[in-house]
Amino acid sequence: MSPEHLLRRARAIRAIRAFFDGQGFIEVETPVRIAAPAQETQIDAPPSGDAFLRASPELHMKRLLCAGYGKIYQMGPCFRSGECGRRHNPEFTLLEWYRAHSDDEEMLTDTVALIRHVAETDRIPYQGGIIDLTPPWPRRTVRDAFLEWAGWDPVTDWDADRFDLDLLTRIEPALPKDRPFVLCDYPAPAASLARLKPGDPAVAERWEVYLGGLELANAYSELCDAAAQRARFQESAEERRQLGKAAYPMDEAFLSALEKEGMPPSGGIALGVDRLVMLLCDVADINDARLFCQRPGALL
8 A cells, every 4th residue: 555545545534534523423432353243144254262353343333223322433444254355355444324213315315425525526536437426326226237237136036146146247347437326225135134115025225335336335224123133133044054154143132122222213334444445546456445455365
């Protein structure tokens, strides 16, 4: 990482904090070493003795929502096994924020405002082109995108392996590079922590935003029903076993908070800080957006 890029990263992190502080959010810190990661089929949290390194601070932050904290954010290290490459590092910096009495649409409003604030311009030069940040950002449902670019409907004919492959090889390459693009209304099985869409329970209130071909942020309206959340975790745990992976312990502290204290209707989002820095520095490799990166089989 060059000194110039390090300075741009530092300026971006200061701008992120200034944005949320100005919006009345409280910055929080939650544990990095945790007993029970979220039961997500495709995300593997690295073991750490008899515990795990967090893949996300999500469940602890939701416990804070249950405790009455209304607007919170956190920026810090997260870890995922097996994620190495030009856009991935096993350790990465994640920004998450949550709003009580909110939903995924308000998360999108936050995201547009945040990115424009941190970028300091509405025109980002990236990899030979220009990304125009002027709102509104174009959006498309997952169903429509897959019907056009992959030739099938994952909402009515769910296939997890086919979905992941086609998303990577057909959908993402077809997305425009000159505008942010919002892919919304994910199939319900692809959103185990999200609220289902009223009137259309086959899809969830989840969206992801792409900038310059980079998947940058993942948001949804939070699932607040304790029984439904436990059932989805159990389904995901079984899917992990079928894939030959170990199921994680259930996060009973989180599920108990949902059941006993309750979580208000809320919106939440996770945004990759390293990828945002890649965009701001006009680099295509995460190595150029972090001071230290880890390659397969090597420790820092």
